[in-house]
Amino acid sequence: MGDPHGVGIVGLGVISRAYLDTLANHPTVRVVAVADRDAARAVAAAATIPGAEAVSVERLLHHPDVETVLNLTIPAAHAEISGAAIDAGRNVYVEKPFTVTFPEGRSIIDRAASVGVHVGCAPDTVLGTGTQTARAAIDGGLIGRPLSASAVMVTPGHERWHPDPDFYYAPGGGPLLDMGPYYISALVHLLGPVRAVIGAASQLRDARVIGSGPRLGQRITVEVPTHVTGVLEHAGGALTTLTTSFDGVATSAAPIEVQGENGTLVVPDPNNFDGEVRHLALDGPGWRVLEPRAGYVAASRGVGLIDLVRADEVRPPRASGEVGLHVLDIMTALLRSAAEGRRVELTTAVERPVPVPFTPAEDWLSTHAPGR
Structure with missing residues (x-):
């Protein structure tokens, strides 16, 4: 080397x-x-x-x-x-x-x-065994043709733990641009690029209170939507429903779930490198955990x-960078769709x-x- x-x-x-x-x-x-x-x-x-x-x-x-x-x-x-x-x-x-x-x-x-x-x-994180094992299962035909997916991230906001959380609520922040890259990058690996989106967004309150560190109790201004949801149209035909929120408490939904004509995969949190990939086959006996079969093991x-x-x-x-730009295109298109109330086609392909x-x-x- x-x-x-x-x-x-x-x-x-x-x-x-x-x-x-x-x-x-x-x-x-x-x-x-x-x-x-x-x-x-x-x-x-x-x-x-x-x-x-x-x-x-x-x-x-x-x-x-x-x-x-x-x-x-x-x-x-x-x-x-x-x-x-x-x-x-x-x-x-x-x-x-x-x-x-x-x-x-x-x-x-x-x-x-x-x-x-x-x-x-x-x-x-999407290069670890979690997302990559799920991708190998999809590419190997385990669930048949992928039809749809859901991706869900709900937290009450990073100001509860981060000592300097201002940037999370300034332009470039918010749940979509902060946490969305994990989920959307994973979806691009799993299902391929996106051609168009439809989005909606809201903001629960106009200020947040820092919950830790030397600035404990200080109020910061919220300048961006704090709950963003939408539909991603993948170029291959699958549809993903995406939710990212700094307004909820928690969710019991799988971080990512991919539905195919012959089965369903539950994909672990894409903010982590590993985690269990679970599979349910059509007419199968029940959920089973797949052994890691792809990805960088114990990555960081x-x-x-x-x-x-x-x-x-x-x-x-x-x-x-090309994948990063495509993910950014998806996210900014979702925000534009939410603001303009219309379907937005992407300008990038990857x-x-x-x-x-x-x-x-x-x-x-x-x-x-x-x-x-």
Whole structure:
């Protein structure tokens, strides 16, 4: 594999720890530099990573050893940081959502193509054994022709646990753009791309109260819909009903359920890498749990970046910028449909990502390039 691939991380908030746990000691990559608008936070993070420097964003983007920038900033900064990294000739892997607006996302893809760099986008949870085992079952004909699916995410809101939840209720946030990428990305892997959507949305209240941390009790303004539902028309003919909400308490519904002409699959939470895939056959004796048969085993956040680094002309990256842009297209089209009261056709089309073969942890955690 040669020398480890140099990575620079911009944004060291809550989610960065999960990435660092995967990347800091992985032989395929080396975290060269970290940057954050809070310089002290960058220094603290660098102290936990052998050989990493705490630097300014500008220095990181032009660091001679940084080949790929991992963009973990808040959604409102995704386009700015990703664009600056591309302009500096760096590959980019960005947290979801790809950008806040579709035109920003389209610009990122176009700029990357013109410069000749690669772009990846979270979530990579869909590369784990949960979603990938369900996909293998569908592709293997276990439920016959897929007809429909449901995807449901209901929580009372992230302000209950996150110490700085403002961005969840600002443009680029809300339950759809925050949590929707997990569910919609999984649906693209399972059922293929989407051609059109119909959406509806509402907002329960115009302020939220922070429930933890040093800002406990502080009120923040809600600027986006907090309950979004809709129908996705997949290009292959299946229909998905999607619900994302920061207004409810909980749900007993399966995170994702796929109905086929010969059976039904229950797919685990796409915010996790693994979990039980359950199958009920037409006229079968009852539900059964499928053994994991595909996906990166015991995966964690950052595996999508490793998958991107190991991609080549034969096997494109699975958590790609093109998939991220298509997911963003779906989400912004749902919001536009809700606002305008009409069916909206998408402007993007994407190939269904290449499936992940069953890949033991010792393989993807090594310098070996698995998952072709």
